[in-house]
Each structure stands twice: as C-alpha cells, then as structure tokens.
Amino acid sequence: VDTLISTVIGVVVSLGIIVVLFTALNLAIDRLPQRWEDRLRPWVFVGPALLFLFAALVVPAVRTIVLSLRGGRRGDEGFTLENWTSALQNPSVININRADLGSVLTSRLFIIGVLMAVLALVAAKRAAGSASVPPATGGETRRGGGFDFTSPLASFGLVVAVIAVLMALLSTLRGIIINNLWWVVVVVGFSTVFGLALAVLADRSKGENIAKTLIFMPMAISLVGAAVIWKYIYDAPGAGQAEGLLNIFWPGGSIDFVLGVGAQGSIAPWNNFFIMVIMIWIQTGFAMVVLSASIKGVPAELHEAAKVDGANDAQVFWRVTLPQISSTIVVVLTTISITVLKIFDLVKATTGGAGGTDVLANRMYEGLRGGNFAASSTFATMILVLVLPIMWINIRRMNREVRA
C-alpha cells in the first residue's frame, strides 16, 4: 500500500510541476510584445524535453567517451589510450589467430558456403538466359550483365552462401566483439527472413490474425522472462533443475544448451547460437508485423499489371513485392541490429557471460558494478562505435522523411 500511495503522489507531483511550470511560462509570454512572444514560445515548448535529453543522454554520452580515454579505474587520471589498447589486445575481447583463419578455408561450413555460391551463380546464369518478364512490370533488380539473382534458387543460394561463410568465419574467431558481430549476423538475418516468410505465408490465409498474434506475442514480454521460458527447452536435467525439451532429442540427454556443457562433451561455440535463437524467437514477430503492414501497402494494381504481362507468382514476389518493400526491409534490418548490438538481458539471465557467451554490454555492466568505470566506459563506447554506421543510415533516412 505504501508503494501505491507514494507512486500516486510521485506521479501527481511530477505531472503537477510540469503542467504548472509550462502554463506559468506560457502565461508570462502572453504578456510580452509580439516579437518576443514569437521568439520565445517555441523554446518553452521544446525546452523541457531538450533539457532532459541534454542532461541525461547527451552530456553523459560525451562523459562516457571521455572516461574511456582517461587513466585510473575511476577515470580520474590523465588522458590515455590505454583502456582501448589493453581491451583490444585482450584475447577474451578479440582473438584473431592466423592459424585459425587458415582452418576456416577447410571447415565444413565454408565449403558448404562456396558450393552454395557456385550453385547460386549457375542458377542466376540460367535464370538470366530464360528471363521472360518484360522490364515494364517494374522493380527489375538485375545485377551484373548475364546474372539474374532474383530467381528463387539463385537468391536462396546466395543468402545461404553468405550466411554459411560468415558463420564459418565467426565460429573460428573468438572474443566478445566477435560474439556481438555474430549476434548481429545470425539474429538479424534469421529474424528478417523468418519474419518476411511468415508475413507472406500469413497474408490472406485463414486465421491470419490469430497466427500473427501468437508469433508476435514474445515481443510483449521481457527478455528476462523469455530467458526463463527457454530454460525449459535448454536445461540439462540435474539437481534443482528441470529437464529441457531439447534433451529428449540429444544423445545422452544431458546437455546444458546455453552453457554448452554436457556429459557428451562441449558444443562450444554453438551454445551462443542457442541464446541467439531466443532473440530470433522474439524479433521474428517484430519483423513479421512491420513487413506484413508494408506488404499490404503494395498497390494491388502492380500485382495485376505484372500478372497481365505474364509473370508468375514467384516473379511477382521477387520483382514487384520485394523491391516495393525494400525500404521497410532496411528499417527492420537497422532496428534489429541496434537492439542486438546492445544485447545484455538475455546473456545475463541465461549464462551470465560464462561458456564463451560474453558480450560487450555484459562487460560494460561488470565494469560498472566492479567500480572500474574506465574499462566499463570503453566497452560502452565500443557498442556506440558499432552502432554508428547504422545511426548514419537512420539519420539520412529521417532527414529525407522530415524534409519530404
């Protein structure tokens, strides 16, 4: 009851302060001459928001960058690059081993990737030879002279090849920065592809809304809650621990999928993948909802025109629908990338960073908790650096949007 009363008081008082201040300033401005009134009033409207953002986001962000460049655990000594050099030379942060890089070339994943790439090229060549859709249907996205990657086989081959090669690379390299990059590639890739597939599958099918609601549901719950949900899929049976569903499919049936350890040996580094699956489970719903709205916005006349021109449904999807929703796909990719780069809750609640699953945001938190502010700020700034390219894409898009 105490909590409730103090909450109500807190809300009323803070809202009261905002409303009274806002009203008082506006009434004061009413009395000023017109010239001053026009000049000052906008700042009364935007001022409180800008003040908050400045004090709680802009200044702290700059301070964090400065802290990452200072010596001493609390960042109270002179400027130095030591935080950065020691972090980047730490094998647990990033470990690029030349010998490992060599073994990438002979790994199964890499070979699969190369084979798929060859297959994609052959399919693209053949598709280009038999292309029958006239350019008038719009959305022609041919790349290169004699290759047509818009045919289903070629584009799948290409996607699989890229994912396989990236995963071959990332599973060989070690370190938390690599983990973060791996998270981006796997979660962003799978969530978007699943989301697009589900959006298309659900479109105009029976029970569309129920299906979409169930897929979308994980977006509503916390990452911490999601981690607990998946415990009953991944856990190894043991003292005070319930058996997870996956263990009935696993030989020996006693592996902890997130820590990657079991009676039959280790599955590292693939245990990372099982934590990523939880994030894919959540983000697919997001991708599906956003892409589905976009697909429904494609004018029906475009489909019909393409059909009249003799395009089959595969061609309509790859050459009309997909180009039409490409800007939405970019939004989905960038949004999920930003979310995933800061991933913390899931790792903290599943492994706490053990078993080679550590990520930048967890290191950042560990540093903060341990009072090592300089190191912590360095990890925070690393996340920012990884986010910057995506921010740049966003700024350009928003600038266009706002000006339009």
Added chain:
Amino acid sequence: MTLSAPPQPVLGREGEVFGDPMEPTGKRVHRVLAAVPTGVLWVLVVLWTIPSVGLLINSFRPARDQFSSGWWTAITNPDFTMSNYDRALFNPPGGSLEFSKAFLNSFAIAIPGTVVPIAIAAAAAYAFAWMDFRGRHWIFIGTITLMAVPLQMALIPLQQLYSGGAHLTLFDVTITVFPDLDLANRPIAVWLAHTAFGLPLAIYLLHNYIASLPADVFEAARIDGANHFAIFWRIVLPLAKPALAAFCIFQFLWVWNDYLIALVFLSQNQEASPLTIQLVNLVTSRGQGSELLPAAAFISMVVPLIIFFSLQRYFVRGLLAGSVKG
C-alpha cells in the same frame, strides 16, 4: 524451413488467380497446393508457441514432478497445483522479496516512467511540427537520432549524478549544476532515466502524428484568436489521443520489461526492486526455490500479456510508427 518458405505462398495465390473453371483438374491441384503455405504457417505457429506452453505447464506442477520429469510428460500424467504461485507471491524462500511486492514496485516505476515523458514530449512534438524557430530541422533530427544511442553510454555518468550531483569547476570556483539529492537506489532514479530514454521515441511518434493533422484546423483556430498555447491544449492534445495511447502502451511495456536500468540504479535496494530483478535473482539462486521460477516468470508477464492481447492494435501502431528505438 526458412529457406523453402518464401516461394510457397506464390502457389497459394496462383490457385486464386488461375483457378479457371474450365480446368477442373488444374483447379484441384491448385487447391491442394494452396493449402501448403497455410500448413507451413501453422507448423511455425505451433513451434513458436511450444516454449511458452512449457513454462505455463511447469508453473502448475509440484516441485517433485518438475525436477523428475519434463513438462511434456504432464500431458499424459497431469498433477497440477497452485502452490507455486502462492509461494512465489507471498512466501518466497530465503528471505527474498515477495513477488506480490515486486509486482507493485514494477508499477511504481512503470507508471511515472510512462506518464512523465509523454507530458514533456507532447509539447515538444507540437513545437517541432507546427512552430517556427531557428534550427528546428536539425534539432529535431538530433533528438530522434538519440533513439539509436545505446543507453549504456549514459549509465555511469547518470549513476554518478544520482549519488554525487554534478559540479562544474572553473578557475577554482565550483558551481553545483545538479545537487546531490541522494536519488541512487530509489525508484525515482529508475523512472527519471526512463523518462529521458523514452523522450526521443515519444517526440518522434507524436511528431509524426501531430504533423499529419490538417493545417486548416490550426488556421481556423488562429483566426479565432487562439495562440499556440491554447491550440496545444484545446485542439492538439484531444486530437492526438491515438498517438498518445500508442506511445503509452509502448513505453509502459518497455519500462515494465526493463532489466538493465533497474539493475544499475536499484539493485542495492531489494525492497524497491521490480519483477525483472527478482526473477533473475531466482534464476541465479541455483536450486533455492527454483521450482517457483515458472510461476514467478508468469507473474512478471501477466500485465504485458493482458495489455498485449487487449490493446494490440495500439501496440502495433506504436511499433510501426517508431521502429527505431535504441
């Protein structure tokens, strides 16, 4: 599964478009093929739902059953109890906080963390949409760019601000910019941070909506002698209700589900900690009361799920309008 999915709906639509009555055999084939995407869809839906169902089932199973057999065996051998919920809510093991209290604590953070940013953002969004001032365009772009800044960038300085204030020293003179109010480890520390972190999205979302209101409404009001202040209160706020609702739901779920900010600013204060923190404490306690975990997880999810299922329309609207939050 992923890789074979996209081209299939194509067959489904073909059934509709080319389902010509002159070709009965072809029509039948198409009808069968048309069922394939629906089948694949529902297989995926079932796969997506299994984990949640497992948690729900386990939350009603006695400890002995939970640890001796998987939740899926409960389908053939049902034995359910409410005692997990009862104990998690009112009598958790090892002196940890009751989930009924953590539940209220979550409200104590999420309600101000939703209401306060929206009050501040509404005025700013209106100004960015309909008022003229220098630098409006780039200040707006800068504001919404902050959505993507990882909030990890703000945590350490904010923590220092909360527990020591902010002081500026220039030429041996120290000015206190922000007094030490001893905010650390109080709920206000958490929802103030959420207020700041929620503002860019709130401004972006509300701006998009308010900017799309018809200009004649504002013209007419101005001719009647209303100034911006009057227009904002009497016209914009009532008209922007759908956008305000969309943001409220989005922000409420965000704050309710947040773990990191509460962990940083509130973890030393057990009594005030929200559900997410108590849930992770239970996860990491290894053994002690872990039979309560599924029930506790459901307690933490019940409010988001109710909001989600009853107000999904608004949630989706918020998501579509501002799908760039960092």
